[in-house]
Amino acid sequence: MNIKTALVTGSTSGIGHATALKLAQDGARVVVSGRDARRGGEVVEQIRAGGGTAHFIAADLSDAQSAAELAARATEFAESAGGSLDILVNNAAIGAGGPTAGTEESTFDAVLSTNLKAPFFLVASLAPAMAARGSGAIVNVSTLAAARALPGLAVYGASKAALDLLTKSWAAEFGPAGVRVNSVSPGPTRTPGSEAGLGEGLRQLAEQAPLGFVADPEDIAAVIAFLVSDEARFVTGTVLDVDGGRTVV
Ligand SMILES: NC(=O)c1ccc[n+]([C@@H]2O[C@H](COP(=O)([O-])OP(=O)(O)OC[C@H]3O[C@@H](n4cnc5c(N)ncnc54)[C@H](OP(=O)(O)O)[C@@H]3O)[C@@H](O)[C@H]2O)c1
Incomplete structure (x- = not known):
């Protein structure tokens, strides 16, 4: 059986x-x-303890070069194990926020570089080989804030709205060669990053949605795993809301 290799940024x-x-x-x-690297090593250990195979590659995704280097090293790992890089999850992001007038240019650049430029150049590096093999699956992790105006999240939301457009562009560009590209758009989810950034606001945000609770990271991971699986072979170019129904009210 062909074992697929997946690169998950920000894992x-x-x-x-x-x-x-x-x-x-x-x-x-x-x-x-x-x-x-310390937290990365712990995740690798956790996967190995469960009987899986994993490898950590450190990367500060801040420009085209760092993205291309990560893509090359991940491909090298996949090939050394006898496989190929079949799945990419563009998940790493900076959630910096604040009022527009108080936003430093350096913050604007950092958010756009990590949330938009790095995924763009990861796909530019990895999708052509997927296309040449005739298969591959990419998921971009977006956000509720890409489709709605959430106070203080203008730059972050704009970076992810652009990423959602790239999802559609890439689905059209690489679909004929068998590569599927989708976005998952999470609502409030309890993670180290969201708890540090939003605190109590996380629960208040979740209460605005019909389902009314804060998601666990596993709720989002399950949908990403579906989208990269062969079960989703007819799904591409979609932005799938995983937000407790927030976008319908
Ligand atoms: N949690 C939510 O409520 C929520 C809602 C909507 C969307 N999202 C989206 O979900 C994704 C994950 O969010 P999360 O809440 O799980 O965040 P998190 O707990 O803060 O984790 C962020 C991850 O991104 C990595 N990262 C950040 N900057 C990086 C950089 N410059 N280079 C490489 N890696 C970097 C971090 O790794 P290191 O610290 O090791 O660098 C970490 O693994 C993001 O795309 C976010 O926009 C989250």
């Missing part, structure tokens, strides 16, 4: 961590990535 924490565990459970070989 040292939160939704990326849960996604790395779920994809490993589903049988993929997983490349765990992030800046923090």
Whole structure:
């Protein structure tokens, strides 16, 4: 059986961590990535303890070069294990917020670089080989804030709205070669990042949605895992809301 290799960016924490565990459970070989080697090593150990295969590659995704380097190293790992890089989850992101007038140019650049430029150049590096093989699956992790005006999240939301457009562009560009590209758009989810950034606001935000509760990272990971699986072979170019119904009210 052909074992697929998945690269999950930002898998040292939160939704990326849960996604790395779920994809490993589903049988993929997983490349765990992030800046923090200690947390990355712990995720790799956790996957190995569960009988899976994982490898950590440190990356600070801040420009085209860092994205291309991560893509090259992840591909090298996949090929050294006798496989290919079949799945990419663009999950790493900066959730910096604040009023427009108080936003520093450096914050604007950092958010756009990590949330938009890095995914763009990861796909530019990895999708052509997927297309040449005739298969591949990419999921971009978006946000509720990409489709609605949430106070203080203008730059963050704009970076992810652009990412959602890339999802559609890439679905059209690579679909004829058998590569599927989708977005998952989470609502409030309890992670180290969201708890530090939103605190009590996380629960208040969740209460605005019909289902009314804060998601666990596993709730989002399950949907990402479905979208990269062969079960979703007819699904591409979609932005799938996983937000407790927030976008309908
Ligand atoms: N939690 C929510 O409520 C929520 C809602 C909607 C959308 N989302 C989206 O879900 C995704 C994950 O969010 P989360 O809540 O799980 O966040 P988190 O707990 O803060 O984790 C963020 C991850 O991104 C990595 N990362 C951040 N900056 C990076 C950089 N410059 N280079 C490489 N890796 C970087 C971090 O790794 P290191 O620390 O190791 O660098 C970490 O693994 C994001 O795309 C976010 O926009 C989250």
